[in-house]
Amino acid sequence: MNPEQRIEELSRQIEHYNFRYYQDSVSEISDFDFDKLLKELKDLEDKHPEFRKSDSPTQRVGGTITKNFETVYHRYPMLSLDNTYNEQELRNFDDRVRRGLDGEAYEYICELKFDGISLSFTYENGVLVRGITRGDGTRGDDITNNVKTIRSLPLRVKGENLPPVFEVRGEGFMPFSSFQKLNEDMDTLGENQYANPRNAASGSFKLQDSAETARRNLDCYLYSFLSDDIIFNSHEESLLALKSWGFNVSPGWRKVQTIDEVIEYIHEWEEKRTTLPLATDGIVIKINSFEQQRELGFTAKSPRWAISFKYKAENKPAILRSVNYQVGRTGAVTPVANLSDVSERDLDYKKVKGVHLSGTRVKRATLHNANEILRLDIRIGDTVFVEKSGEIIPKITGVDTEKRSQYITQAVEFPTKCPECGSELMRNEGEVAFFCPNDSHCPPQLKGRIEHYIHRKAMNLDSLGEGKIELLFDLGLVSTPADLYDLTEEKLLGLEKNIFNEETGKTKKISFREKTVENILKGIELSKTAPFKNVLFGLGIRFVGATVADKLASYFKSIDAIRAASYDELTAVPEIGGRIAMSIESYFSVPENQLLVDRLKAAGVQMESNEKPVELESNVLEGKTFVISGVFENFDRDELKIKIEANGGRILSGVSGKLNFLLAGANMGPSKLEKARKLGVTILSEEEFLGMIG
Ligand SMILES: NC(=O)c1ccc[n+]([C@@H]2O[C@H](COP(=O)([O-])OP(=O)(O)OC[C@H]3O[C@@H](n4cnc5c(N)ncnc54)[C@H](O)[C@@H]3O)[C@@H](O)[C@H]2O)c1
Numbered sequence: 001m002n003p004e005q006r007i008e009e010l011s012r013q014i015e016h017y018n019f020r021y022y023q024d025s026v027s028e029i030s031d032f033d034f035d036k037l038l039k040e041l042k043d044l045e046d047k048h049p050e051f052r053k054s055d056s057p058t059q060r061v062g063g064t065i066t067k068n069f070e071t072v073y074h075r076y077p078m079l080s081l082d083n084t085y086n087e088q089e090l091r092n093f094d095d096r097v098r099r100g101l102d103g104e105a106y107e108y109i110c111e112l113k114f115d116g117i118s119l120s121f122t123y124e125n126g127v128l129v130r131g132i133t134r135g136d137g138t139r140g141d142d143i144t145n146n147v148k149t150i151r152s153l154p155l156r157v158k159g160e161n162l163p164p165v166f167e168v169r170g171e172g173f174m175p176f177s178s179f180q181k182l183n184e185d186m187d188t189l190g191e192n193q194y195a196n197p198r199n200a201a202s203g204s205f206k207l208q209d210s211a212e213t214a215r216r217n218l219d220c221y222l223y224s225f226l227s228d229d230i231i232f233n234s235h236e237e238s239l240l241a242l243k244s245w246g247f248n249v250s251p252g253w254r255k256v257q258t259i260d261e262v263i264e265y266i267h268e269w270e271e272k273r274t275t276l277p278l279a280t281d282g283i284v285i286k287i288n289s290f291e292q293q294r295e296l297g298f299t300a301k302s303p304r305w306a307i308s309f310k311y312k313a314e315n316k317p318a319i320l321r322s323v324n325y326q327v328g329r330t331g332a333v334t335p336v337a338n339l340s341d342v343s344e345r346d347l348d349y350k351k352v353k354g355v356h357l358s359g360t361r362v363k364r365a366t367l368h369n370a371n372e373i374l375r376l377d378i379r380i381g382d383t384v385f386v387e388k389s390g391e392i393i394p395k396i397t398g399v400d401t402e403k404r405s406q407y408i409t410q411a412v413e414f415p416t417k418c419p420e421c422g423s424e425l426m427r428n429e430g431e432v433a434f435f436c437p438n439d440s441h442c443p444p445q446l447k448g449r450i451e452h453y454i455h456r457k458a459m460n461l462d463s464l465g466e467g468k469i470e471l472l473f474d475l476g477l478v479s480t481p482a483d484l485y486d487l488t489e490e491k492l493l494g495l496e497k498n499i500f501n502e503e504t505g506k507t508k509k510i511s512f513r514e515k516t517v518e519n520i521l522k523g524i525e526l527s528k529t530a531p532f533k534n535v536l537f538g539l540g541i542r543f544v545g546a547t548v549a550d551k552l553a554s555y556f557k558s559i560d561a562i563r564a565a566s567y568d569e570l571t572a573v574p575e576i577g578g579r580i581a582m583s584i585e586s587y588f589s590v591p592e593n594q595l596l597v598d599r600l601k602a603a604g605v606q607m608e609s610n611e612k613p614v615e616l617e618s619n620v621l622e623g624k625t626f627v628i629s630g631v632f633e634n635f636d637r638d639e640l641k642i643k644i645e646a647n648g649g650r651i652l653s654g655v656s657g658k659l660n661f662l663l664a665g666a667n668m669g670p671s672k673l674e675k676a677r678k679l680g681v682t683i684l685s686e687e688e689f690l691g692m693i694g
C-alpha cells in the first residue's frame with residue numbers, strides 16, 4: 001500500500017471510530033489503539049503533506065453534532081488537546097514552548113484529565129442560560145435541560161467582577177458510583193451496559209428525557225473561564241475565581257515551574273488517581289499566563305500552549321487458572337476467566353490474591369463469548385496479559401505463547417449444557433452468545449425474572465433489594481413473582497443468610513428482623529396498586545419494555561384482552577411490530593406463564609387498566625390525528641392527550657405521513673419539527689389547539 005492509500009485508509013477508519021464514539025457513545029477499540037492510528041496518520045501526513053486533506057481527522061475536532069437537539073454555534077471555538085503517552089514527547093513539547101516564547105520565563109498549571117465529555121456553559125447576568133456539547137468544535141448540541149440536572153452546577157452566580165456574559169467550560173462526567181448503579185439497572189432491564197463511565201456520561205448527557213438524565217447523577221468539574229473582557233491574567237487566577245464563585249473546581253491542580261516538576265506530578269498521580277471517585281485518563285498541562293497563551297496560539301485542532309499526557313493502561317501477565325460460565329438473567333452464557341498472579345501459579349486458588357492492576361487486585365476477567373476464546377486461542381494454564389484501562393472490567397488482551405511450552409496447558413472447552421440447570425445450550429443464527437433455553441426452570445433466569453418484576457420501573461418494590469431476593473429464592477420461598485404474594489410474617493421473621501460476593505471476596509449477612517419484614521410485606525401489599533402497564537412490563541416478556549407495555553396497556557386495557565389477541569390484532573396496534581407480537585404469543589404459549597398471570601391476578605395485582613374511559617366532550621376532532629411534543633404552559637402532556645380524545649381525536653406516537661397535527665410545545669426536538677414540516681403536517685401551538693376545541 002502506498003502512503004496515499006494508507007492515508008486514505010487510516011482516515012476512513014478513524015472517522016468510523018469517531019462517529020461510533022461521539023455519536024453512539026461506543027468505543028470499538030481502546031483509546032490507546034485509536035491514538036496510535038491517529039499518530040500514524042499524522043506522521044504520514046507530515047512526511048507527505050501533499051496528501052493531507054483539509055478535512056483530515058488530524059485537522060478537525062473529532063466530535064459530531066446530533067439531530068436531536070438545537071444546534072448552537074460556539075462563541076469561542078471548543079478545541080481538542082494534543083496528547084502523548086511518553087515523557088520524551090512531553091519534553092519536546094516543553095522545547096517548542098520555550099522556543100515559542102523566545103526565552104521568557106513561564107509556568108505550567110497541571111490538572112487531572114477527567115474522562116467524560118466537554119461541556120460549555122453560558123451565563124448571562126449571572127444566570128445559567130445555556131449548556132452546549134463540544135460537537136464539532138464550531139457548533140454543538142444545546143443540552144441545557146440536561147446540564148441543569150447537575151446538582152453541583154450553580155444555576156445562578158453572584159460575585160464581584162462578573163462580566164455580564166461569560167462562559168465556563170469543564171468536563172461532565174459520571175462518577176463510578178452512578179456508573180455502577182446505572183449498569184445494574186441496564187442489566188436488570190436486559191439492555192446493553194456501557195463499557196465505561198465516559199461512554200455512559202456521553203450517552204446520558206444526550207438523552208431526550210431530562211428526568212432520566214437527572215436520575216443518572218452526573219457531575220461536572222469546571223476548568224476554564226472565557227469572556228470578551230479580559231479580567232484575569234492567568235489560568236491560576238481564573239481557577240481561584242471560579243472556585244470563589246461557587247463552581248466545582250477539582251482541587252488536584254498545581255502550579256509548577258519546570259517540565260521536571262510536571263513529570264513529578266504525573267508520577268504522583270499515576271497510582272493515586274485510581275482512588276478517585278471518577279475516571280481520569282491522564283493529566284493536562286497548560287501555560288499559566290494568558291498573555292503567553294495568546295503568543296503561542298492554536299493549530300486547527302488544539303492549543304499550542306497545552307498538552308495532555310495519557311496514562312497507558314497497565315498491562316500485566318497473569319495465569320489463567322480456570323474458566324467459569326455465568327448464566328445471566330436472559331439465559332446468555334458468559335465465560336469468565338479466573339486468574340492468579342504469576343507468582344501464585346502453584347497456590348491453591350482459594351488463597352490467590354490476584355494480579356495488582358491499576359490500584360486493585362484482579363482475579364477475574366470476562367472472556368465475553370465462545371468466539372473470543374477462539375480468537376485469543378487461550379488455554380488453561382497459559383500465561384495471559386490482563387489490562388484494565390478506561391473499562392472497569394479487566395480484559396485479557398493476549399497470550400504469551402512462548403511460555404506455553406514450559407507448563408502443562410489444557411484446552412478451554414465451552415460447555416454444551418447449561419452449568420446451572422443442565423439444559424442443552426443453543427445459539428441463534430447470527431448471534432455470538434450461547435444461551436440456556438430453559439427459561440421457566442433455570443435458577444439464574446428465574447431469579448432474574450423476580451428482580452425484573454420488583455424493578456423501579458416495574459412494581460418498584462424497593463424494600464426487597466439486592467440480596468433479599470437471593471435469600472428468598474435460595475430458601476425455596478419465592479421462585480416466581482406470584483410467590484411474593486404468599487409470603488407472611490411467620491415465613492419471613494428470623495430468616496438469615498450469609499451471601500458471599502465472589503468479586504469482592506466479602507460476605508454480607510442478611511437477616512430479616514421485625515422492621516425489615518414489616519417493610520417487605522407493606523411493599524408487597526402496596527404493589528397491588530401499581531398500574532397495569534407496570535405489571536405488564538414487570539412480567540419481563542421479551543421486547544416488551546416500559547414504552548411498549550404502556551402502549552399495549554392503553555390499547556387493550558386488560559391482560560385478558562392481550563392474551564386473547566391474535567398476531568394480527570397485536571400488530572394492528574400502532575408501533576407494535578411482528579417481532580413484539582411473536583414474542584407475546586410465544587410467552588402466553590407457555591403454561592407456566594399463563595399460571596403466573598392467573599396467580600398474580602388472584603393475588604389482587606392490577607390486571608386491568610383503570611384509566612378512566614374518556615368522557616366525550618365533543619366530536620370536533622373526529623378523524624383527526626395528533627402527536628404531542630415539547631413542554632406546554634397550561635397543560636401537561638397527559639392532560640392534552642385526554643383533551644384530544646375527549647373531543648374525538650386520536651393520538652399517534654410518531655410523526656408520519658398519516659399525521660394531521662403536531663401539537664408543538666417549547667423545547668421540542670428540531671428534527672421532529674423538521675420532519676413534520678417536510679411531510680406537510682400542520683403544526684399547532686397550544687393556543688391554536690385550544691381555539692380548535694373552543
Ligand atoms: N476508542 C475510540 O473508539 C475513540 C474514538 C474517538 C476518540 N477516542 C478518544 O478520544 C480522544 C479524542 O478526544 P478529544 O478530542 O476529546 O481529546 P481528549 O479527550 O484526548 O482531550 C481533550 C478533552 O479533554 C477533556 N479534559 C478533561 N480534563 C481536562 C482539563 N483538566 N483541562 C482541559 N481539558 C480537559 C476536555 O473534554 C477536552 O475536550 C482520542 O485521543 C481517543 O483517546 C477514542
Ligand SMILES: [Zn+2]
Binds near residue numbers: 421
Ligand atoms: Zn439453564
